[in-house]
Amino acid sequence: MKYLLACAAIAAVAANAFASGDYGPSYTMFKAYTKPDIPNARFQAGDLGVLQPGMRRVYLYTAWRAIMLGAPVVKKPGTEKGLDRADGSAFGNGWDHVDGEDTSADLVGRAANVLNIKADDPAARMIVACPAAANAYAAATLRQLEARPDATRARVDAWLRAQYQVGESCQRAEDTRYAYRTEKLPDLVAPQPLPATEPAYWRQLRDYQRAAWQFHGAHYAESTALFDRIGATAGHPMRGLGAYLALRSEVRRAVAAVAQTPRDEREHQAQVLDKRGAAIVADASLQTMHEPARALLRSMRARLTPEARLDELNRYLDDPARDPYALDRLGDWSVLMDDAKPEPLRGQHAFVDWIATLQDCAGSRDGSCAVPARHALERWQQGTKPRGHTDPWLVAALMLSESLTPALEQAALAVDSSDPAYLTVRYHLARLYRLAGKRDAARAVADAALKGKLSPGTRNLFREERFAVATSVRDAGAYLLRANVDMASPDAAPAEDMLNDDAIAWFKRGLAAADMLELARMESLPQPLRARIAGAAWIRAALLDQADTGRAAADLLARLVPATGEMATRYVRAATPAERRHVALVAAVAFGLSADLDMAAPPVTRIEAGDATASAWCSFKPDRLGEPTSFVWRLPATPDLGDATARRAELGKLEQLKTATGTLGDDVLQWADTHPADPELPWLLHVVVMSTRGGCLDDDAKALSRKAHALLHKRWPKSEWARATPYFY
Template structure:
């Protein structure tokens, strides 16, 4: 009945990936949330995990391009495949992957895999049947509803009575019902067991409140048979255990262990150790926080470990619990033991539990400790994650460490290295492994080294620059290697970063066309991202923009969208593959292309209609802001056509015959049309809209090519783009830019019906203005007053207009 206690770990809070610029610039581009956790992944190149449809091939060795941002369970699979120990489809199924977790409860250590609710129902059925078979006069009263989890004073909960608790009780009941004197004493036995289970999840337990008093079996009546007395001793200790009276429960189980006449004697010593484990796990101090003192935590676990080790040769459950304890007492050593066990062992249910423990233990290590681990698999995972420039994947940012307080303090003291120090360390460690690990499969240690590599240049540490020998070694890795595509991708990426996009293009095209190099959807999309940069023409650039979509059903991992077919759908009826513009398209388009090339792109037949419209809006806005009225005039008819409510404003713009008149007309259009935006992207890959930095368009830490321009641009076009960007990024906030000329125009056009309307929409738009980091903040002695000034002018000059009536506040 008694079983291990497990404090329910909180599900990690995952960092939200800001893909909002892509969504804002291209309506078809969207970030797909996963599992309801509030983080987003690209539906084209998932950053965190391998899509379900691609997982069997990935585990079998088709790794493709391997992002260091992948959750560690996928890096584990990659390690196995790269070392010639890939997983079969059956082995992948045995892992029961659930996002970053292994198994249904893999956010804990050595957790239950059986469903306690199903076993609870089985016990209730057996109990009710046994009670119904007793004489009506002696039947015990029906028990109160029971559950499996119990709340604590610190507002957490834990699994108090796991599945085997109810399964063992049902089995014992079946055995006792066969005893001759069961009819006379069965009611007492059932009443005692009802008291035991009343402690599992007492109905008067309240989060944040002291635990309710225990429900203990009543004393036996005189003349009770010996079997009932032995069962009652066990039931009493079990009730104390579930009620949180661990010293009393331990004493009871120790007494049972010494009673050779008790049927529970073989379990006594094991359950006594379990009581110590439970006590150490759930003990709290005066502040209601977990008691992590030496006497409250380490000593009880150390004592329990010694007792369990003595039992381990004959009791598998005790041996398994030693690993659970070791994960807390000696987390680093246990992680190394598990790594050695997992590196080559066949994967089954037991291996899956060990993998869950291993991954959880890695959460307690800093990025530096991972990279410096003496264990090869852990070190490789750490080096791969270190390539993410200051991030080591979601695993490392939120789960609480599994180790003891001393280990946690030591880890905090060492800390993660700041800035690029971790990446320099990781590059050196990978380089050392390449030189020392002569038995490693080809490319194994080159994989993190190339992901960490950057081209030589100002600010690039020498540790991160590949030598010619390392480049030759990467080129020599055979095409049959699971890491072949990963290495070739980074070699091409380095060429592009070095400004050699044209030289890289042939190799990229060859990889995309090689029938022998089967690519996953995500990997092909990543290669197309490079192709967009290496293409020698604008047409080639645009041809690489549409990517195959991986979508996501509610609560399910990302899958291949066009494989989602209803049962019974014929092949002819199956949906065609879905495509959408790439997440990196706005970055390349709006940062690197000057107006002259943007106009060519806008007219290109390869560009979908929604993008041509959006691009026309950006071109007109940028041209008007830059004073390029010829370019603005080209786009104006395209923008005016669908805008019936502002047709008069566009007619004014068309009739304007001087730069000053055109600018005045443009200001009024912007006031009425807040969606018109210059769509800027700064040097960090962040949206800088009208002088305000808002959202990350792409993960620039994972995409070091974010500053590279497409290869087809001429030197003059690159210079034109730089000059335009410099002027546009110097813009003040939208309200600061529009406010003064709009107010001046309104004051001089008091009879114009468009004036109060423009002021109303201007005030309204300031409420939705960028709330990010101002690129050019106002001085403290010059606070923003544009909205207030517009509000006051509107109500002073047009107090009875419908627009004044609709403008009740200026904030």
């Protein structure tokens, strides 16, 4: 029923930059926000990880049920793979999906031969314009036909031509959806019955194609009659499908007119269809169609009488002891709720109120969850204290609150480690301790949780909290990295090798250059990240004229990335601040070093000379880093560690600088005056010009581009870099 009623999509966005400022991390990559990063079977059995307000209804109901049942849910998870069906991931029996190898190419090639056109002609693909499973069925039928002893080229070709007509009917249905109302599409020709002189088998297959053509063309009265005749014909090769497809045709006809049909008449139609479906289920010879018929009837009820079906499902799901996955009730309920108004239902069904409260927070437009938080707290305070399980309203109150009352704290501490809500409660306990300034308590909760076996997304959340209450630069470094769970399979174990926005913001404005150097010396961090950190410390030290820190950072980078050794030696030997600054800027361009960090830390390697740009930073000012304001996405404040006095003084100087493009450009033009024979100058002038194409630029970027271009073509007009720089920007 999943593909018949609903679908879901997840998108991820990546960005490219030109010069100064390659920033673009996505905080959505580190939180299992809309669905768990825990396999459905485990989630269904109570392994909930840390719940998120933005999770889909099927997951929030599953969580509510698990919390209501408590630890025993492990033994009462419900129908095996039930959550797979509810969220749509297990669907594989409908006409919209097919398992196994795609055989549509066989049909396309054969159709091309019959039509005397090339196989890559778009017209040949008309034969596979129907849903994938229908095409797979047609391809299987073709193989069976060709294996028959009475198969001839003429008979097979005739079947292919008729199947092509079925494809035209499918394509027409699609075209009609997007055609302008005044646009008249050409008439189609239906497959004709075969002569009575043809063998019965071939005539019966043609009857099936005729019925399919009528069905896809929305001629439901005709298709129902033809499918009924197939189902009533003893020995018909499609008899097993006939009654089911006739039912499907009638359902489609009723649903197509639902907007114009009064509610009482729709109820009567549903009863008639239920009776027709019951006849299929009662026929033992149609055993293979029993489950599809039941699913079709549920789909029919959801579309034809959604109000009554939703009321029935709400009353069923009220009791957590019932199996919500039997007959895919949870999946049906979730789809019907898309068009329902939850407010009238909240007072009647506790689980609806609980889910809606969490979703109110997730959908908050002003970034505040104060109203749903207050509602959750009131429901918890007013409710009776359950025995044997945690109150779901306690969980909701902890999830949405921004302060921890003594009563909430006491109740949270009483939740047993075997409880499905345990990790959610502990995470929010750590969060609320941090907000209350109880940093030691927050650390203790996070440290204890991180000793257990956690899903990657759950680990991210606890590491996020632990990072926020770190005691030193090195302590923070131990919790710097997160795993990207956005596109990972729930069964995967993605590496903790990326940075979230909190770590990036901390590095950008929370560390002095010397603190960065200390962080780069942590051998527990990945080598590429250490090299990136050392490179950032080197750049900042050079910009700030911190010779000792700069030399130490350059030396560390050379040990981590030997290819940078020559530049590091040049830096150490430089006699003046201007020389050191120039060498560091050239190294940044040559090796793609940055004064900041991005979410990924690729290995430091030499950049192709023609691809190099000034991308080491965009701005050191605080307002250039966008931060989420929504409650559900808000990250903890970054830790205040290291030498705060030095950090503030350094940032005050760095904030006055131009972009990396502007800083390099000014430096290179000045260097050309003081070191006119430097062989790197033609290349550096090319880099300056190309860096002004886009990205973060200063107000004088165009003038800078013009100056660099003019100097390059004046002094080195025949150089390869002059030829590679025909324009300024």
